[in-house]
Amino acid sequence: MTADKPNPPRDTLPDTRSARGAIKGYDLLVAKHSAVDASGQLNLKPIEGVKIRPVRPVPHEDGVVAEVARTVWPEVDLEIVQVHITTTQPGRIRAWGLHEQSTDRLFVVKGLVSIVIFDGRRDSPTFAQVNEIRLSERNPALVVIPPCLYHGWKNIGTDEAFMINMPSSLYDHDTPDALDLPYDHPRAAEVVPWRW
Numbered sequence: 001m002t003a004d005k006p007n008p009p010r011d012t013l014p015d016t017r018s019a020r021g022a023i024k025g026y027d028l029l030v031a032k033h034s035a036v037d038a039s040g041q042l043n044l045k046p047i048e049g050v051k052i053r054p055v056r057p058v059p060h061e062d063g064v065v066a067e068v069a070r071t072v073w074p075e076v077d078l079e080i081v082q083v084h085i086t087t088t089q090p091g092r093i094r095a096w097g098l099h100e101q102s103t104d105r106l107f108v109v110k111g112l113v114s115i116v117i118f119d120g121r122r123d124s125p126t127f128a129q130v131n132e133i134r135l136s137e138r139n140p141a142l143v144v145i146p147p148c149l150y151h152g153w154k155n156i157g158t159d160e161a162f163m164i165n166m167p168s169s170l171y172d173h174d175t176p177d178a179l180d181l182p183y184d185h186p187r188a189a190e191v192v193p194w195r196w
């Protein structure tokens, strides 16, 4: 197949070897989907209010530069009031968090992380939608998560992952704007349809 002549959709393939019933376990097979389109753009419809700005790492003679945030970017429309680093050990899951006021702005500096966002806002046009974004220093992006969305992440790499967060509100140590639904709570799957 050439690039300008894509494969026919799966259900128009000749009904020979792939025929249901001719292959053991066919009913259990799940069609894979590409994370990017043919031009390399993310194949993802963002939840209402979520913004993802892919960033291009620029190699130089001694290493690599990647921009994390610039106030002229439309994604950075709220003031930057604090910047902190949060790390996650390999295999560890941090979910589900929800902020009632604050917007999170996440950037994976090192490591391989799967960030998942779930829209539980009943009045949202993207209610019940899930976004998964896999990021690393090879595929960097700024991810903006507005308030009232369930979100969390898993370190799916082999080393400690380092992530920058630039929340839109100062962390209040006495009364943090942070609610948690532990991902392993027996009823968590009733709320967020995601298995890590």
Ligand SMILES: Cc1cn([C@H]2C[C@H](O)[C@@H](COP(=O)(O)OP(=O)(O)O[C@H]3O[C@@H](C)C(=O)[C@@H](O)[C@H]3O)O2)c(=O)[nH]c1=O
Pocket: 084, 086, 087, 094, 095, 096, 097, 098, 104, 151, 152, 153, 165, 171, 178
């Ligand atoms: C954010 C923050 C936390 N802390 C302290 C409080 C706490 O004891 C410890 C860890 O705090 P956090 O768990 O809030 O840190 P953090 O890793 O930022 O938690 C995150 O969790 C994931 C699941 C999310 O949803 C994020 O939005 C965020 O809430 O660090 C500060 O001292 N200053 C800060 O600015």
